[in-house]
Amino acid sequence: MKKTVFESICNDLEGILETENIKKLPKTYELIGDILIIYIPEELSRWKKEIGNAYLKNFKRVKTVLRKGYISGEYRKPNFEYLAGNGTETVHIENKIKFKLDLSKVMFSSGNIKERQRMSRISKKDEKVIDMFAGIGYFSIPIAYHSHAYVTAIEKNPQAFYYLKDNIKLNRVENRVKVINMDCREFSGRGDRVIMGYIQKTNEFLEKAFEIVKKGGIIHYHQTVVEKLYPDAIYSEINTVNKNYEIISMRKVKKFSPGVWHIVADIKAI
Structure with a gap:
């Protein structure tokens, strides 16, 4: 039986993370254009780059993985942490509308x-x-x-x-x-x-x-x-x-x- 994306991510991180930490990996995510945003709990921060690379490898249409942060200030600026990939500018399509944006500068x-x-x-x-x-x-x-x-x-x-x-x-x-x-x-x-x-x-x-x-x-x-x-x-x-x-x-x-x-x-x- 073909593995799910999450199962493949867990397999890639075996030997890097202990079993109890693999259970804490995010199963949900936000996809904006070809940029994946995931939540990584603080206790997994030590392995954030390895986790980011594992998600990047297994989400075939994703070019960049960001760690979910917070939105702040008058301009509602996103504070996401770069984990893996290339670039934070993307085009998100919904309801026949194309939204071009840079997730390091503006929110979505x-x-x-x-x-x-x-x-x-x-x-x-x-x-x-x-x-x-x-x-x-x-x-x-x-x-x-x-x-x-x-x-x-x-x-x-x-x-x-x-x-x-x-x-x-x-x-x-x-x-x-x-x-x-x-x-x-x-x-x-x-x-x-x-x-x-x-x-x-x-x-x-x-x-x-x-x-x-x-x-x-x-x-x-x-x-x-x-x-x-x-x-x-x-x-x-x-x-x-x-x-x-x-x-x-x-x-x-x-x-x-x-x-x-x-x-x-x-x-x-x-």
């Missing part, structure tokens, strides 16, 4: 795939959409490509902005997406739909979102919230800046950390 969350798919078809044709935190085009490009809306994509981070421009060309939506490299709080304009694809401090930008959305328009408000405070904490944040609204829907996107959820609320300005 596979856990948000359902939300990106939902947003890709939520707009009406020729609708005016403002993406306040465009990143590399996570929402802007799928909306322009699938919904044929007009998108103003605002991104402050120069490294993310570089890939945003590249991805617009790569997906041939230049006539549908306008890019602006600036802090979204400095933007002046109005839209039918406003996307707030940021978390943890999104409430600091909510007043601006209400300022730029047209009456009757929709704000897609992403935020993190402690589970026991959901959804009351979200209503409280919105009420602090504006009371003329209606929640169309609110959902959990994914688990952010123990006891904390990443959520999105669809808010109608009235």
Whole structure:
């Protein structure tokens, strides 16, 4: 019987790791383009390079293996450790969209795939959409490509902005997406739909979102919230800046950390 990939990895590491440590090897992983991201527990750090090479050898279409780290700072920069392979730039394809990025510079969350798919078809044709935190085009490009809306994509981070421009060309939506490299709080304009694809401090930008959305328009408000405070904490944040609204829907996107959820609320300005 043909061995599974994981069984082959375990075989390759026999003689390097003791049996009890082989049991601690990661069976799950994240694949972004042709880059594999794995979690290695601290007790296996001594053999991290050998582990990385074993995963690289057995995942035939993978060019690089990274050790899962953390996302930090205003620009949500990934802190992954290089283990094996060649290069951290890749092209990730999902929902017919090509995302080019460098995982040493900008983040990509596979856990948000359902939300990106939902947003890709939520707009009406020729609708005016403002993406306040465009990143590399996570929402802007799928909306322009699938919904044929007009998108103003605002991104402050120069490294993310570089890939945003590249991805617009790569997906041939230049006539549908306008890019602006600036802090979204400095933007002046109005839209039918406003996307707030940021978390943890999104409430600091909510007043601006209400300022730029047209009456009757929709704000897609992403935020993190402690589970026991959901959804009351979200209503409280919105009420602090504006009371003329209606929640169309609110959902959990994914688990952010123990006891904390990443959520999105669809808010109608009235």
